[in-house]
């Protein structure tokens with residue numbers, strides 16, 4: 001299967017108090033088009049740093065990232081922003097919707113920023129996304145008038161409004177209770193089944209069990225990989241969780 005993203009000898013070093021901190025260390029990674037990839041690992045192992053660097057949000061120190069046949073290190077800031085806006089979607093642990101805009105406007109704003117389409121087309125797509133994620137009844141709501149789980153589903157709609165090729169999610173269920181987390185995961189699974197590649201960071205075995213492949217990071221590198229089948233039914237979930245838990249235990253998690 002074709003790779004949508006590849007990191008080659010990716011390194012990220014921060015300079016702090018005149019000391020170099022090597023956070024990503026010659027890391028290699030391939031993400032296949034259409035896959036649902038999870039990244040796990042101890043706090044501080046570099047998972048968020050990895051997402052920031054492979055998405056061009058942060059500037060790598062050395063190595064290369066190839067995304068959709070483009071070498072990110074060779075692009076300028078404007079080119080990188082255009083790629084992030086049109087080809088990548090982002091969902092974070094701390095839901096960062098704009099407080100002075102309603103749910104609907106938060107979802108469609110980046111489609112206006114992309115500037116390629118008429119308002120009608122954009123709002124039609126926003127409605128479809130809200131239907132798919134189960135929040136269609138919230139089109140008129142302000143962001144203070146919805147639950148955490150609904151807010152995260154709105155954040156997913158926003159991330160998908162420009163039909164990105166890949167969705168990066170950093171602890172997308174981190175701030176949610178377990179039933180809201182399950183709702184968000186079934187939305188992500190549906191979106192993945194419809195073709196969007198997903199790369200998600202999580203601490204939660206239950207959440208990771210929805211993915212297809214798990215990378216385990218330790219101290220700035222990928223130390224292990226665990227493959228699960230493409231997800232079929234919910235009845236599989238418990239089994240997947242326990243086999244994954246055993247593997248993580250072996251990895252020292």
Ligand SMILES: Nc1ncnc2c1ncn2[C@@H]1O[C@H](COP(=O)(O)OP(=O)(O)OP(=O)(O)O)[C@@H](O)[C@H]1O
Pocket residue numbers: 014015016021023041042043044045046047048049050
């Ligand atoms: N801007 C920065 N400047 C200096 N060091 C940083 C910076 N950002 C992150 N770090 C350091 O890089 C290391 C990895 O951080 P990162 O946020 O990637 O970890 P993580 O695996 O996502 O952890 P968590 O599971 O807690 O979210 C940490 O030791 C952190 O202190």
Ligand SMILES: [Mg+2]
Pocket residue numbers: 047048049170
């Ligand atoms: Mg993190």
